[in-house]
Structures are given as C-alpha cells and as structure tokens.
Amino acid sequence: MMPKRLKVFLRRLRRFFLTTVIGGIAVVLPFTILIMLVRFIVNFFSSILAPIRPLFPFSQGVAEWIIDLLSFAIVITAFFMIGLVVRTSFGSRMFTRFEERWLMQLPFYSVLRETVRQFFGAKKTPFSQVVLADVFNNGMLMTGFVTDDELGNGYITIFVPTGPNPTNGFIFHVPEQRVRFVDTRPEDAMRTIIGVGTGSAILFKENEK
Template sequence: AVTVFIVFLLIYTGRKLRRKEKWILNIVDQVISKIPVVGGWYSTFQEMVQTFTAGGGERGYLGTAKVPCGDGYIIGFVTKRETAEDGSPRVTIFVPTSPNPTTGLVFFFPEEKVEYLDLTPEKAFTKIISLGMKS
C-alpha cells in the first residue's frame, strides 16, 4: 500500500512538473521503470492517470459518478457509454479498490441509475486511496 501511494505521488508530482521540467520527469520515469515489480506498477498506474486526466473521448475518462449500492453508494469512473441491445443507454464504470487503485471492478449500469459527480479524478483517487478518510 505504501509503495502504491509513493508511485501515485510520484506520478502526480511528475505531471505537475511536466510542463516546466519535462527532462526531470523523463529521468524519474526511466529509473522507476527499471526497478523490478515497482516498474510494472508504475507503468500501469501512469497509464491510468493519463487516461483519467486526458478527459473526454471514446478511450478517455468520461466522468466521476456514484451508483447505488444497498443503502449507500459506490464512487467510480465512467469509462464508456454505449447502447444496450434493448436501445437503452448504458455506462461502464471502473471502481478502483482501496488501497491499491491499480486493481478494481468493472460494472455496467443503466445510465439513469448513475449520478455524475462534480469531482476531479485526483480527488476521487485521493478519497479511494485514503480508504475514505480524506475528502
């Protein structure tokens, strides 16, 4: 869990520095990607962050949503919109697990059951990684 948090922190910091100091990020990427096990996690997590921060599009992040689950709700990321065989709109939602958000569950919901949230991917990941302790 600590390793995943450190990797997420490095990616997040790297994305912030990318605009100013791209060469630093390239060096960090090269070093981390060569570390056994951690390098694989880093690459996977980096792809996830890029997808969720790319915004819009068929392959990109389409929004943060909550879906009903018993008396509560689950926060997830809308990754695809499609039409079901009966013609009704459906969405695919990826729900990362905590404290390791590189794994998770994929759910398919009718769009009318999904409530879109005004929550950035970073805030949603923070909420999930912190086991719900941070908002």
C-alpha cells in the same frame, strides 16, 4: 510482361490512393452534410421571416442581411435549448432512445456524430468522469469512473477501484438512472480511494451534474 515488383508496387500504390481518398471523404463528407443542414435550416427560417422585411427602414440588401442574421440567431438559440434539455437525465434518456430507434438508421449519421464529437472535444476520455453509482440498487454508493457511456442500451460502464491500491477494481455495467455524475476532478476522487475514504466529502458537493 510487367515485372513482378512493378505489379506489387502498382497494387500497393492503388491501395494507398484508394484508402487515402476514402479517408478524406470520410472526414469531409460529415462536415459538408452538417454545413448543408445548418444552411437549410437558416434558409427555412429566412423564408418564414421574409414577410417582415418591409418593416425594416433599410435597403433591400440590408433588410435581407438582418433577416438572415435573425434566422441564424434563432437556429443557434434552438440548438442551445436542445443542448440544455439533453444535459438533463430525462432529456439524455429520451434522446438516446430516439437516436437508437431513428437517427442510427440514417446513412453516415454515426460517422458524422463521431467526427463532430472529436472535432469539438465532446467525446470523453476514459476515467475523466467521476461518478457515485448505486450498483446494487440498495442505496449504497460506490466511487467509480466512467469508462464507456455509449453502450446504447441505457447502461453505463464504470470502473470501481479498490483502496488503497486503485490498480485493482471491478467493472460494472449499471443502468444510467443509478449513476450520479459528480463535479469532482478524477485525481481528487482517486485520493479518496487511496486514502480508503478519507476526504470523501468532495464527492457530495451540491454542484453535481
């Protein structure tokens, strides 16, 4: 019979091997899907632009390279335009609804989204975004910090510190349309809270997001 310690060791080794392999797949698979998707889109546009290949006074190899380059430029431009639309409040709401209804139903989409966001640094850390929130929908604005903007229901969770002691405060789940994202550093906003409102003009700059 196999010794008990050896059985335990082999069981742990097998568990370690499986979890490590699965972890590697979870990281590599989303990027593989992303690369395949981009390549598919580029090839799609290349096939559309193929009829204009004879217009280039170059060899066939150079003409194909130019077509691929144009296709890649079109894809990047399309991604850029989509990014511009999503940055607006209307575009963000529309994409959130589309994502909740359709994209989240796709296999591995959530894993792909989180992996890409972490890789490109797109995922915000708590308290990194300053907001002015109309919590009670009466025109009165509160200085707060976003703690979670991925609730998936049109709401954003914010923390509103109290002054002059910002370690205390209130947590609100506010509709996105009542939240104004402000281009102010968190430490500057925190100074206005500690100073019980002193210097709040920086929160009302014209270059709001």
